[in-house]
Amino acid sequence: MKILYGLIYLMDPVMHFWYIFLPCCLIAAVVSHHFMKKHEKLWSLLCGVPMLVYAIFLIRGHYSGDIGRTVYRYAAFGIVALLIMLLGLAVYMKRSFKAYTVMTSLFSVVILLLNIVSIWAIYLEPNVTDCSHLGWTESFEGAVDALEKYYVLNDWKEIDHEKIREELIPKVREAEKNNDEDAYIYALYELKYEFADGHVAVRGDIPARQRALAKYAGNDYGFSMFRTKDGEIIAILVDENSDCYAQGIRNGTVITGWNGVPIEEAAAEVKCIDWQYEFQTIENIRIAQPIFLAGLGGDKVSVTYIDASGKEKTAELSSEGDYIHRRTKALSILFATDVTGTQNYSTSMLTDNVGYLRITEEEYSRDPFFITKCTLSGYSEEIYNDL
The missing domain is CATH 2.30.42.10 (PDZ domain)
Structure with missing residues (x-):
């Protein structure tokens, strides 16, 4: 349970809401049925509240322009909300309350656990700051704020976030004023460049990114x-x-x-x-x-x-x-130009007391079953403690 709590704790606030809200709704539905047997129609209608909340959330809280991310992060919550609604419908149709309660609870637990596993082991995106509904300037400011809060190498690299804001936000504001998508995209790449980190990436419309960076590549003078x-x-x-x-x-x-x-x-x-x-x-x-x-x-x-x-x-x-x-x-x-040769791992002595170790390529496993096994065995906690 400690590991499970840790995995959920490291997710973003939106995920926290759903992991708290839906189990509470299910528990409330089961418990309240005992006191509302004379008002089963009203109880059945109330079982549809989680689905209503989920529908409103999708309208206002989905990732604008990224249906795939919306689906893999939030679809599981929609399924659980649907199960709770079906529980109310089944009881209203005079089906067995106990049987459907057990089925709904079991499926809900399995789906939520699978959702945790998929987000951590398959997509590796437990914590996402969603600025997709904001304007260019606001979303850019949100991205800088998120990087200042969450980027793990801020202190080691001595990232100057205030300097980034002073230099880039005026450019973004001007790009938004002129509706200059190329200038905005280039500002995003300038933000990425400040971190000198291959794990910080700009993603999205590839042709648009290619067009913007081609424009800012400049003029050809023949060499x-x-x-x-x-x-x-x-x-x-x-x-x-x-x-x-x-x-x-x-x-x-x-x-x-x-x-x-x-x-x-x-x-x-x-x-x-x-x-x-x-x-x-x-x-x-x-x-x-x-x-x-x-x-x-x-x-x-x-x-x-x-x-x-x-x-x-x-x-x-x-x-x-x-x-x-x-x-x-x-x-x-x-x-x-291959200057490393074919040997992936090699060592040499540069001086009598200075050694050099070279690893030219490395990979990590994204097998969800392997990662889940490591996670449940406490492997991730050991790594966290080492760091």
Whole structure:
């Protein structure tokens, strides 16, 4: 019972309500029948109250735009409410009160327990903050509040939620004012980016996300950029038919400035936001920043570089289209390069007293029966205590 209580306790307030409300309704229905035998019609009608409450809840409390999540989180409660209503109907039709009470109670307990197991072991979403009925600004504020309250690495990563609010909420407010869905989606990705965590994700309409991030990828000036092992930023994927090629920029050309700003300084300000590829470490971000920088600029951009004679020159380049395709190509090449080999686990000594352990891939089981077995045996409680 302690474990069962713990599993329910960690769920969100809406789930708490239903796990308390429905059992109380069932108990009240069974107990009150003894005192309302002369008013069985009224008693039967009252048995329909849980179903009425559930119907009102679905109208107002469902996940807007996400029927699947509404079904797997709340369908079980609807079934239990229906069972209580059928109990009242059965008694009204002069069926056996005891038999139907036992059946209703048994099925209700089984369904609620299965619901707990499915939410924890299959969907792994015990606690959900629903902002889907709010406007863009309110829902964004709700998301930041929820992350500040529940994100487990807030202290370790020293996440500055006030800074996030100051920087991003005005952008969201402006996007809502202009009904600019692309700007809103990009702000969501900026929020995700602040956590540098692959477990923090933006989900939803894939074409809409692709469209928004393609728009914010910027303009194509005929090439991309990459940071080499020795720290230099060089031109890559240079289009031989582009203006940059005509002005002397080749694959491997060292780039020293971007729009009048030293290249390192310009790259350091770039956020590496892409709908497909993610960067969770400072080292990986530094590698990718030049790739993302290569699309940032207006209709024209000034690029300072070292020409073939070793002299520093500046080229004024015009936009030749959208940068998203060249950027995606650069990122796909970067991510397709297998630098880890095929060995999943390896160790080595870096110095006489410093060891290095590498695990390149790991998985966890989502088998509901295995997870349920571990949960009921106290395995999750042991992990919680260790943490």
